[in-house]
Amino acid sequence: MKAAAPTDWPGLLVAIEGLDGAGKTTQIELLQRWLEFQCYSAVATRRRESKLLAKSIERARETKSLTPLTYCLIHLADFSERLETVIVPSLAAGRIVLVDQYIYTSFVRDGLRGIDAAWVRRLYSFAPKPDAVFFLRLTAKEAIRRATMIPRTPDLSGAGLDPGPASRSKRSHEKYMERQAEAYDTLAREFDFIGIDGQQPIPLQQRSIRKVLARVIRKKYRAPIAVTPGLDA
Amino acid sequence: MPATPHKPGLLIAVEGTDGSGKTTQAHHLCDWLRERGASVVFTEWCSSKLVSKTIKKGKRLGLLRPYTFSTMHATDFAHRLESEIRPALAKGSIVIADRYLYTALARDAARGLPADWVRSLYSFAHPPHLTFYFRVSGEIALSRILTSRQPKYYEAGMDLGLHEDLYESFRRFHARVTDAYDRMARSDRLVAIRADLPVGEQRVLVRRAVERLLKENGFAPGTAKGGPR
Numbered sequence: 001m002k003a004a005a006p007t008d009w010p011g012l013l014v015a016i017e018g019l020d021g022a023g024k025t026t027q028i029e030l031l032q033r034w035l036e037f038q039c040y041s042a043v044a045t046r047r048r049e050s051k052l053l054a055k056s057i058e059r060a061r062e063t064k065s066l067t068p069l070t071y072c073l074i075h076l077a078d079f080s081e082r083l084e085t086v087i088v089p090s091l092a093a094g095r096i097v098l099v100d101q102y103i104y105t106s107f108v109r110d111g112l113r114g115i116d117a118a119w120v121r122r123l124y125s126f127a128p129k130p131d132a133v134f135f136l137r138l139t140a141k142e143a144i145r146r147a148t149m150i151p152r153t154p155d156l157s158g159a160g161l162d163p164g165p166a167s168r169s170k171r172s173h174e175k176y177m178e179r180q181a182e183a184y185d186t187l188a189r190e191f192d193f194i195g196i197d198g199q200q201p202i203p204l205q206q207r208s209i210r211k212v213l214a215r216v217i218r219k220k221y222r223a224p225i226a227v228t229p230g231l232d233a
Numbered sequence: 234m235p236a237t238p239h240k241p242g243l244l245i246a247v248e249g250t251d252g253s254g255k256t257t258q259a260h261h262l263c264d265w266l267r268e269r270g271a272s273v274v275f276t277e278w279c280s281s282k283l284v285s286k287t288i289k290k291g292k293r294l295g296l297l298r299p300y301t302f303s304t305m306h307a308t309d310f311a312h313r314l315e316s317e318i319r320p321a322l323a324k325g326s327i328v329i330a331d332r333y334l335y336t337a338l339a340r341d342a343a344r345g346l347p348a349d350w351v352r353s354l355y356s357f358a359h360p361p362h363l364t365f366y367f368r369v370s371g372e373i374a375l376s377r378i379l380t381s382r383q384p385k386y387y388e389a390g391m392d393l394g395l396h397e398d399l400y401e402s403f404r405r406f407h408a409r410v411t412d413a414y415d416r417m418a419r420s421d422r423l424v425a426i427r428a429d430l431p432v433g434e435q436r437v438l439v440r441r442a443v444e445r446l447l448k449e450n451g452f453a454p455g456t457a458k459g460g461p462r
Binding site for chain 1: 283284287290296298299301303307312350
């Protein structure tokens with residue numbers, strides 16, 4: 001499997017990036033409903049959701065047995081598994097794949113753990129380029145505020161706070177989130193992320209994303225799609 | 234990703250396909266070095282606490298596609314390198330690795346992954362001081378495996394759809410892996426041992442090369458003790 005140009009597949013690859021708490025998962029759920037309502041087949045996948053590796057990662061995080069190197073590699077393996085068993089087969093079948101945190105999140109997190117940035121990019125070079133990358137932009141402060149407001153399940157295999165490379169102390173976590181936000185901003189410029197204001201109300205964010213995605217869909221499938229269903233009330 | 238050199242201990246790896254007899258030789262070597270008073274640590278491929286069980290499960294269920302297969306093994310290897318191999322070397326021990334990164338390079342190449350990508354993936358690992366490559370024909374490897382069991386699905390490269398027949402698939406996959414090993418034997422200076430030779434003869438060849446290595450690295454002659462000067 002070579003790194004394929006997006007147009008090589010009959011499907012569409014859409015990624016959403018942003019800090020924990022930015023609302024990625026919410027937006028993806030809404031997008032999936034919107035697409036399916038209009039007869040498009042959509043599938044969602046997110047970090048640490050692989051069949052085989054999610055549990056290994058969860059266990060390793062509980063026992064704190066990951067170093068920066070093994071953190072990097074085990075997430076690469078999680079990504080590889082999802083790419084080969086979910087993402088690529090779905091794209092080949094013509095489905096729209098919504099990815100909650102794509103390779104860019106690995107670039108950010110591995111980078112902050114001191115792993116060589118060029119090496120990480122090389123590792124992920126087999127990943128197909130998305131047709132669109134949305135970036136839910138949020139300040140570190142606001143992300144932390146949300147994370148402390150919304151009770152999270154302790155299930156580390158799914159969505160949740162990345163405790164960061166070092167301690168969980170409040171100050172160090174703030175700093176870690178700030179550095180993440182900066183790293184995402186840099187990637188946003190380099191990879192032409194489509195910026196969405198994460199402070200806006202959820203329906204407005206959804207509308208902005210749908211507008212862009214509808215254009216991509218119309219072009220790709222030469223088929224109609226309406227932006228407003230569920231939003232026009 | 235720059236690799237950390239191994240010191241002050243010594244790292245010796247045995248490589249080769251399944252059925253090449255490398256594990257037998259690795260055990261002989263461990264025993265021999267221990268008899269001579271050396272502190273020896275033996276480490277096996279796919280044995281990390283972190284993911285080895287997950288890999289085995291994935292193999293059992295036939296869920297591993299080439300990149301998944303590759304990256305899971307890299308994770309397992311990195312964990313053992315950091316938690317077992319490097320600490321043992323730091324203490325001056327002799328580490329015998331039953332398979333090292335060449336196994337990954339050979340298998341992943343046989344699975345069609347770009348060689349330079351796999352090289353880059355494993356760039357965190359420094360090469361061993363000495364690597365033996367036990368070279369054996371597909372027929373002999375297969376007949377050795379068949380004395381106790383059937384070849385396994387991934388061992389026979391069945392995931393690649395090379396052939397419907399398990400044995401034929403094994404032969405074809407073995408040929409691909411051997412090609413990759415042969416290329417590395419030249420580029421990475423692996424010490425090739427004809428694995429169709431009697432076990433005793435192979436043992437002599439292994440010991441001779443290890444003796445030389447110990448001497449070159451200042452391990453006291455006859456005892457394998459003392460560590461570097």
